[in-house]
Amino acid sequence: MLGFVLRRIALTIPVLLGLTVLVFAIARLLPGDPVALAAGPNATPAEIEAYAREFGLDRPIPVQYWTYLTGLLSGDMGVSIFTRRPVAEDIAAYLPATLELVLAAMLLAVGLGLPAGLAAAVWRDRWPDTVSRVLALGAISMPRFFLGLLLQLGLAMALGWLPLGGRFPITEDPPPLVTGLLTLDALLAGDLRALGLALQHLLLPAVALSLSPLATIMRMMRASTLEVLSRDYVLTERALGLPEWQIIGKYVARNAVSATLTVIGLYFGWLLGGTVLVETVFDWPGLGLYATKSVVTQDFMPVIGVTLVIGTLFVAINLVVDILYGVVDPRVRVT
Amino acid sequence: MSAALEAGASPRRVAWRRAVYRFGQSRLSLVGLALSGLVLAMALFGGLLAPYPEHVAGGIATGARFAPPSLAHPFGTNELGQDVLSLVLAGARVSVLAGLAVVLLGALVGTALGAIAGYAGGWTDEILMRLADLKLTVPGLILAMAVAAALGPGLLNMVVAIALSWWPGFARLVRGEVLARREEPYIVAARAVGVGRVRILLRHLLPNVLTPVIVKVSLDVGFAILAVASLGFIGIGVKPPTPEWGSLLAIARSYMPDFWWMAIFPGLAIFVAVLGFNLLGDGLRDLLDPRTRR
């Protein structure tokens, strides 16, 4: 088992190296003048030259890559042109908000998607199935940012039930920082009021983000349930007169665990990408908002930093899913 | 299916007719066909149908700002008095054609690289596929944002930025198909009689992998339109005054609670376009891809 885990971890190293090459290529090889961008617009030609020398941008590309890589290892992701703040610090500040949103969306998608898919399969071709099918089609085609705007327009602006955006009321002091996830920190501090406030802010963005994966999980759950239901042993159990709900509970629930595992792995990366737009709409102070602001101002190092961090996160999550798979299903370990 | 339909037709045509019949039986596919037809027509002729073509070219009418929907302006007017219906109609051009361009570019590059990787094998295969794998480590939108940040704004840059994360899907698909077929008897035979590698690839292999590529193209168009609109919404899109759905929505955000029509109609346009192409794609997949037939 340990050997399997180590082998899996070793396999991610070339992937991560490849990721740095990709990011570096975007940073240095595309047209555009990275030196002028990095030195800032007020720089004189002499200053630009000095900057290029200081950061080694006048040296050959492979040397530059090496410098960049060693910088990364010591946690140096460059400096934002706009704010002159170290990118790594900014990312550390914004990452927990993104993780909280993505986890909440995932929870919603799995928590609602699985029962809905089950229901659609059990009442196949009856109204729950039809409704879920139409909803799924709509959800997949719905732009997340448009859905976000609609939710905002209705629930926050017109009705005033929920906050427009942000993570926490600004006049309140957030619960003591432990994990950076406000809901979790509030729970840890036993502060139910803070938990409520954090959830109010989390609800709309999480719903907007979760809809598309929810639809997919629902459809997958429906398909796998139908498949299980048509298996011989289910037919046998049925013939033996076992109640339908017991059959479903016994066989389908187990089946769902492994299916869900794959889905989480698949969708985590998708959600990390999708969160960009949702954060923009809801002013959610996470990596996505940070990246969009930086893209619009052509502040380059933050964009590259976010790309790298999200890529690494995605690789790490796949690694965890792979390992969990190995735990659940020993046959996988052979490969 | 009636016997008359099948009488006197070649097997291939029969299969075709069956498929068309099946497609016609699926109401959702027909809806998809209708919607995507409508959207394509908008993309091609939207500018001509616009009731206020001068607004599409950037003309303004500041005397009629923020008019709510009415007969004269069914979708209302915006902050410069421009007719929102005209902008939405004309916006189809960029949004839909850029979406198509992304997928076609991705398909072209991906098919070429995938075919080369699958047929050549060895190191070429290894390098190309590792390159394609890299894409899987970064969500497409993030990658597109990074590339667009490096290239600067503009329609062409946007298409290139999105297409860069689109080709690996096609490359994997085509490589798989080529690998599956390269040892089939007719290819082996062709090789045996001394037909050149390039010729085998172009004349014998590629035509056979075209069907799954077409299916994937049709399935992807909706998502490409969504990606284009997303970048437009973030603010890395076309230059003004060219209307584009995502950027129309982004501008409308500032005016949302009072002038909702500025946001609702471009948003609905994106939704309808994506829905239409998704339905059409699903229908075509059922039609053309034998593996998904039930």
Place this chain on the structure above:
Amino acid sequence: MRIDAAQGLSRRGLMLATGGAVLAAGVPGRAHAQAGRKVLIIASNQDIPNFDPHVATGYSASFLLRNTYDSLVRVRGNPPTPVPALASSWSSSADGRSFEFKLDPAARFHSGKPVTAEDVVYSFRRALRLNRGNAWMIQGVVGPDSVRAVDPGTVSFALLKPFAAFLQVLPWIWIVEKAQVEVNLGGDDGQGWLRSNLAASGPFRVRRAEAGNLYELERVERPWQAGGGDVSHVIWRITRETAAQRLMLQRGEAHIAVDLTSEDMDALKDRPGVVRIIEPEYRTFSIKMNTRHGPLADPELRKAVSYAFNYKAMLDAAGYADLMVGPLPHGILGHDPNLEVYRTDLARAKEHLARSKHPNGGLKLTMVHVSGLEQQRRWALVLLDSLKPLGFELDIKPMIWPDMVAACRSPETFPDFFPVYQTANYGDPDNIAFAAYHSSRNGNWQNAVYANPAVDALIEQGRGEQDEARRIAIYRDFQKAVVADAPDIFGVLERRKLALRDNVRGFVFTPVASNAIEAFALSLA
């Protein structure tokens, strides 16, 4: 001053009000009120990335600096007049070249140490040495040796040349605590440290700084400044969409919104609990043309464009605004309201076009604008529409502000059209005249290319002249000379649009940088 407190309760207002009541538990402000704190929330769309008082610019940074730092004098009132701050009194020589300031002996830095003349000298030298931020206001007037500590409580200035507006620029040169900066000097003159730390003496200090989200100030325990309101904390809440700022204000989640559009102001009319402030301010908006390079170097073509421009549409799109009459803002010393300027007249535009080198049009001109600035985007579209009858196309390029500044370096890199907001930091015609039309500013964004020796001479005369009547005459000539050259499309003076909750007390509108709210005097009822 036009303030209307709304009384009527519209149906929508009622709806929002009841919606708010339902959520009362979730509406912020409660906890603070209970804790006896008075938190003033300001909604703005600008981040405060840098706290260094000699580097940071922009109104958001000005907000922070105005509340946490002190300068020798401050401005108050309308029209703005210099009032004592760190300096409790001052005197000047008749030729306007020497000044002497007596420091308030009570003045203390946050560290508890007194503010001395040494600190003032150090701050001016640092500002000049770095030559960033607001240094341009005193560059060429104050030299490194101009500032002298006579004794710990007295600072003297020997100006390099007379400067009529000297007292007006002083509020923008902040005083840092020398000892604090010296221990944190680093390799960059303390810039790395001051970026996120204060060495200040102002009534507030930074309590929380969350980049891109909010900045919270708290009143220091015993501010040395006398008086002031009861606001104990100020939150600068970054809210990008103006519509969202407005909703926060309506729902009582913010007390002041500083970036509202004319449409927002209209929507706020008659809203209960909201006070609107719509005031003229010395903030000009014009579109600069490239007078040195490209087709617009031809004055006939510039005049053709000036006559073709749709001023009415610009005014419509601007909302609460007035069209500019010439280069200077209305109401400022020497402004000539009867100056003959360009107004939309297609016939005359075509006459000038016929005399230019491009009588048939057919060119594609370029305009840049700050990406994300909605007003500038609107005006670019107005220009695009205006140029069509002349047969010109317009390529509109949204750019980030630093890139726009970079484009100003030479006439070759400067675009054909370049929009500029010029906010007066001091209420003197010299501010706009010197910054925006003197050729020594070429290469800077306020005046990248325009150069006319006759205009330069007038600006210098106006700057050095002490007699007001003679200054007025000089600025009249200056306006005529500039209009004759048509270097800009003189645009609009947008009214300052602020909205406050009606429980904010002690607010006095001052038309310089009025969106950089000074919280010292404010109270919450």
